[in-house]
Amino acid sequence: MNPTDDAQFVLPPGLWEDFLSGGRLACARLISLIENEPFARTEIRDRLLPRPGGAVRIGVTGPPGVGKSTLTAALARRALDENHAVGIIAVDPTSPFTGGAFLGDRVRMHSLIGDPRVFIRSMAARDGRGGLSSAAPDAADILDAFGMDRIFIETLGVGQAELDVMTCADVLALVLQPGTGDAIQTLKAGIIETADLIIVNKTDMPGADDLLESLRFLFDSAGAAGKRNAPLLCSASAVEGRGLDEVWTALEGLIVRDRETGRLREKRRARLEGEIRTAISGSLWERYVALAGGTADIALLAERLSREGGSPYPFIRKECGRIKLVRDGRPELPPKKKE
Numbered sequence: 254m255n256p257t258d259d260a261q262f263v264l265p266p267g268l269w270e271d272f273l274s275g276g277r278l279a280c281a282r283l284i285s286l287i288e289n290e291p292f293a294r295t296e297i298r299d300r301l302l303p304r305p306g307g308a309v310r311i312g313v314t315g316p317p318g319v320g321k322s323t324l325t326a327a328l329a330r331r332a333l334d335e336n337h338a339v340g341i342i343a344v345d346p347t348s349p350f351t352g353g354a355f356l357g358d359r360v361r362m363h364s365l366i367g368d369p370r371v372f373i374r375s376m377a378a379r380d381g382r383g384g385l386s387s388a389a390p391d392a393a394d395i396l397d398a399f400g401m402d403r404i405f406i407e408t409l410g411v412g413q414a415e416l417d418v419m420t421c422a423d424v425l426a427l428v429l430q431p432g433t434g435d436a437i438q439t440l441k442a443g444i445i446e447t448a449d450l451i452i453v454n455k456t457d458m459p460g461a462d463d464l465l466e467s468l469r470f471l472f473d474s475a476g477a478a479g480k481r482n483a484p485l486l487c488s489a490s491a492v493e494g495r496g497l498d499e500v501w502t503a504l505e506g507l508i509v510r511d512r513e514t515g516r517l518r519e520k521r522r523a524r525l526e527g528e529i530r531t532a533i534s535g536s537l538w539e540r541y542v543a544l545a546g547g548t549a550d551i552a553l554l555a556e557r558l559s560r561e562g563g564s565p566y567p568f569i570r571k572e573c574g575r576i577k578l579v580r581d582g583r584p585e586l587p588p589k590k591k592e
């Protein structure tokens with residue numbers, strides 16, 4: 254099922270009106286629909302997108318256990334103090350935000366959970382790669398339309414997740430902690446190219462200064478090698494509440510800078526372009542499969558090529574050549590010629 258298919262999804266009566274009048278249950282329900290009903294997505298996004306979204310999406314990524322949730326909670330509290338309405342999307346089934354496996358500061362988190370200016374949503378990382386649930390960017394749009402203007406998106410910083418959160422976030426913060434040995438490893442994975450801000454958390458633990466020094470050295474070398482501007486570097490202890498002002502100021506500074514330079518708009522434009530491309534290629538692929546009668550030929554070809562070697566491109570060219578668009582915009586596949 255492709256979201257661009259013509260099948261209509263009808264929202265339950267009254268749900269949209271409840272959402273528009275600030276109903277939290279309606280908001281939660283819309284997010285669940287986006288997660289669980291493939292056809293709900295286009296219907297909800299059609300309704301959402303005419304509303305100008307003013308929210309800034311702050312991606313918070315990093316290795317397991319570095320304090321992403323604790324830091325996010327602390328920054329959310331800080332955002333509330335500055336009169337922002339805050340959305341939090343935690344993409345991780347074991348996140349403390351679920352209230353189940355509660356690892357963070359209970360008191361702080363509970364006070365956040367009860368606050369009507371905060372909307373917290375946990376989502377399972379369904380792609381199985383530890384990346385971002387594909388519903389997370391849509392959930393951010395829903396929270397944006399719901400009136401949240403700072404939306405934190407927490408995800409594990411492994412592999413695909415960084416790329417996912419990068420395309421979904423306006424500002425990306427990478428959290429590291431001293432003493433685990435994987436901090437510099439993480440940077441090697443290319444995040445230095447993508448993070449706007451690196452936060453060394455747990456400065457109350459030994460090794461923080463060494464890590465900060467290694468990072469400065471790394472950024473200086475990258476700068477000398479003519480790579481992209483180095484990310485900003487901050488340090489904090491989320492549990493002790495130290496360094497949070499510095500982190501908050503850095504984040505807000507990045508938002509102002511990116512608004513002024515047009516970078517924020519460019520990121521959003523790129524995000525939309527990616528979405529349009531993905532939707533069109535998904536839709537064409539599904540129609541191709543339907544018209545070609547399944548993917549059996551592709552599976553057979555792959556099987557043969559993996560055994561005997563060879564290029565798949567003659568087949569690809571032939572199949573692409575068979576697809577033509579007819580007047581109503583639907584692709585048509587002429588019958589296969591006898592070989």
Ligand SMILES: Nc1nc2c(ncn2[C@@H]2O[C@H](COP(=O)(O)OP(=O)(O)OP(=O)(O)O)[C@@H](O)[C@H]2O)c(=O)[nH]1
Pocket residue numbers: 316317318319320321322323324345347348349356357358409454455456457458489490491492493
């Ligand atoms: N010493 C110290 N511990 C911290 C700090 N921040 C978080 N922690 C602790 O680190 C542990 C993990 O914190 P989380 O906030 O759950 O970390 P996370 O990165 O969200 O973890 P995952 O989502 O499971 O990857 C908890 O026991 C926190 O209390 C800090 O600044 N200093």
Ligand SMILES: [Mg+2]
Pocket residue numbers: 321322323345348349407
């Ligand atoms: Mg977490």
